[in-house]
Amino acid sequence: MTPLAVLLLAVGTFGLRLSGPLLSDRIELGDRARQLLSASTTVLLCALVATSSLTADHAFAGWARPAGVLVGGALAARRAPFLAAVVAAAATTGALRWLGVD
Amino acid sequence: MVGLAIGVVGVSFGAIAISRGEPAWVPLTMSLTVFAAGAQLAALDITLGGGGTAAAVAAGLVLNARLPLFGLAVADVLGGVRWPARLLGSHALVDQSAAFALAQREPARRRAAFFVCGALLYVMWNLGTLLGVVAGRAMGDPGALGLDAAEPMVLLALVLPALREPRTRRAALLGAAIALGCTPFLPGGLPVLVALVGVAAAAAGGGTGGSRGAGGPHGTGGSHDTGGPHGTGGSHDTGGARGPGGTHDTDGSHGAAGAEGNA
Incomplete structure (x- = not known):
């Protein structure tokens, strides 16, 4: 990767980060808008979870990764310690691949 | 705990970059200045796949196009502080710090959750990347350890309460x-x-x-x-x-x- 690419990505990303707080100085958000924003955040995160666990390079990512994510997610939903859930997720995926399931 | 999880993702980012032939400064500088796992991985993927600067940057920025939304959602956290803190805080705006802040009702706790989580994530992300760069060659394929399941799982755990x-x-x-x-x-x-x-x-x-x-x-x-x-x-x-x-x-x-x- 070229230094220019890294620089542009860094500057652009910071601009995007700063734009939220800057915009909020200029526009006043009502309760309804806040609710929608909060829902948007949840929807974006869920979509990110779905696409990053199930797809890679525009196609199905294989069974091992989503299985690991599900195991970790189930543990987290049962209020298991966070690190345990993360380790279980990686271990499940790693073990499945070791067994030849990908 | 989230910090450790992000550290694990950082390790996998550093290791992936090194194992596929990038010089060490690339993952290290990216983690310090970009600080966005998805964008970094996407830009890296495109570059390694033969894409040019424009394609890599565009993909990374599109992935980060959600950041203004998160920024608006936690604007009360960043709006109530002075400019230096606001600039620093903006750099700490990531999925997890926004999610943590939004999980808190009280303004003071929101702010604390955001800054503590953001700073911790920044440190762990960069330490993880460094570790990944160092261990990159020795470790072989990060996928074999299931490290790619860590990132989506962390996001899933964070979003569960809102669901x-x-x-x-x-x-x-x-x-x-x-x-x-x-x-x-x-x-x-x-x-x-x-x-x-x-x-x-x-x-x-x-x-x-x-x-x-x-x-x-x-x-x-x-x-x-x-x-x-x-x-x-x-x-x-x-x-x-x-x-x-x-x-x-x-x-x-x-x-x-x-x-x-x-x-």
């Missing part, structure tokens, strides 16, 4: 199904943004007063776009399974995504 609210859950599951459906056709980063249609659909469903209860199973019943009712119906069924059972949901939704991908 208890039925309307948000419907919107989120619809959005996820839409994102999966268009992943085979759209450039990376865009499907996640298209998922926001789920919010609009949920808002439309909730806004048509009176029909809410009855609209439940059919979701946005009576929405204008013809694709809506069918897509919505399908994802609601799978949605129901996700909460309690979990496994069936994923099988169902990516059966469809996989089929499209293969087609």
Whole structure:
């Protein structure tokens, strides 16, 4: 990767980060808008979870990764310690691949 | 704990970059200055796949196009502090710090959650990247250790509490199904943004007063776009399974995504 690419990505990303707080100085958000924003955040995160666990390079990512994510997610939903859930997720995926399931 | 998890993702980023032939400064500088796992991995993937500067930067920025939304959502946290802190705080704006802040009701706790989480993540992300760079060659394939499952799992755990609210859950599951459906056709980063249609659909469903209860199973019943009712119906069924059972949901939704991908 070229230094220019890294620089542009860094500057652009910071601009995007700063734009939220800057915009909020200029526009006043009502309760309804806040609710929608909060829902948007949840929807974006869920979509990110779905696409990053199930797809890679525009196609199905294989069974091992989503299985690991599900195991970790189930543990987290049962209020298991966070690190345990993360380790279980990686271990499940790693073990499945070791067994030849990908 | 989230910090450790992000550290693990950082390790995998550093290791992936090094094992595929990038010089050490690339992952290290990116983690310090970009500080966005998805964008960094996407830009790296495109570069290693032969893409140019423009393609790599564009993909990274599209993936980060959600940041202004998160920024608006936590604007009260960043709006109440002085400029130096606001600039620093902006750099700490990532999915997890926003999610942590939004999980707190009280303003003071929101702010504390945001800054503590953001700073911790920054340190762990960079330490992880460094460790990954150092261990990169020795470790071989990071996928063999299942490290790629860590990042989505962390995000899933963070979003779980917000999913208890039925309307948000419907919107989120619809959005996820839409994102999966268009992943085979759209450039990376865009499907996640298209998922926001789920919010609009949920808002439309909730806004048509009176029909809410009855609209439940059919979701946005009576929405204008013809694709809506069918897509919505399908994802609601799978949605129901996700909460309690979990496994069936994923099988169902990516059966469809996989089929499209293969087609």
